[in-house]
Amino acid sequence: MRTAIFDLDGTLADTSADLIAAANACFVGRGHAAPLDAVGDALTAFGGGRAMLRLGVQRLGIDDVIIDEEYQTLLDHYDAHIDVHTRLYPGVEAALDRLAADDWVLGVCTNKPEALAETLLKKIGIRDRFTAMLGADTLPVRKPNPEHLFETVRRAGGNVDRTVLMGDTITDRDTARNAGVPIVLVGFGPLGADIVDMQPDAILPHYDDLPDLLDRLIPR
Known part of the structure; x- marks a missing residue:
């Protein structure tokens, strides 16, 4: 068969726009500007949550400890807004x-x-x-x-x-x-x-x- x-x-x-939105929410929640773009960063979005957080950290020039600290927050936000876009x-x-x-x-x-x-x-x-x-x-x-x-x-x-x-x-x-x-x-x-x-x-x-x-x- x-x-x-x-x-x-x-x-x-x-799914890229909803994934990017979830990652951006993590940074905004910490008082930063949203570093990721739904269109330009679509390929990174398909690489997963940690890949998006890593890219955001690099762009903002902040401590990468938040990759682990915010990963569950990203998943929770994504779960709640999984099919918006x-x-x-x-x-x-x-x-x-x-x-x-x-x-x-x-x-x-x-x-x-x-x-x-x-x-x-x-x-x-x-x-x-x-x-x-x-x-x-x-x-x-x-x-x-x-x-x-x-x-x-x-x-x-x-x-x-x-x-x-x-x-x-x-x-x-x-x-x-x-x-x-x-x-x-x-x-x-x-x-x-x-x-x-x-x-x-x-x-x-x-x-x-x-x-x-x-x-x-x-x-x-």
């Missing part, structure tokens, strides 16, 4: 429906904390499309460790030998390479055309193209 596993942030949905990328729902109709097994493997990923997928209305969903803290390991992907496939009821990973970052690329599965990277994320430098097996220009692209990578 063919299996398609998806990253979440930057792959299924553009977040939107699915165009064509996601139709593509997932077409894949399901073609008997693809679908799952999510994300380095977002599991509870936050569950909340977000439900709020944006696509949780029921996926048989399995594993977050950063579901297992003792996470991407790019291939076991994170392997366990997602197992819980989805799929077959690793017939699996493809959809992502948007070097972490996803490395996960797929470590697991020995094809990697498709989206071409509409913050890296734009530079995504080609990661040498994925394919680049997705729009979700309308996904079913045919996956059929070429893993024929029926």
Whole structure:
């Protein structure tokens, strides 16, 4: 059975503005100006909470001790405002429906904390499309460790030998390479055309193209 596993942030949905807002709230709460930009820092947002706090600390020239001190505050703020600006990328729902109709097994493997990923997928209305969903803290390991992907496939009821990973970052690329599965990277994320430098097996220009692209990578 063919299996398609998806990253979440930057792959299924553009979550960057809500992530950046959560990080900025930490700095503003300490009396600083908001150092991060929702558009210009989108790539850092997809790197996770600590990456955003680290960038903010560097820009403000303040003690990096707040990275640990504010991390939970960031998560709490994000949890409370998780879908203010977040939107699915165009064509996601139709593509997932077409894949399901073609008997693809679908799952999510994300380095977002599991509870936050569950909340977000439900709020944006696509949780029921996926048989399995594993977050950063579901297992003792996470991407790019291939076991994170392997366990997602197992819980989805799929077959690793017939699996493809959809992502948007070097972490996803490395996960797929470590697991020995094809990697498709989206071409509409913050890296734009530079995504080609990661040498994925394919680049997705729009979700309308996904079913045919996956059929070429893993024929029926």
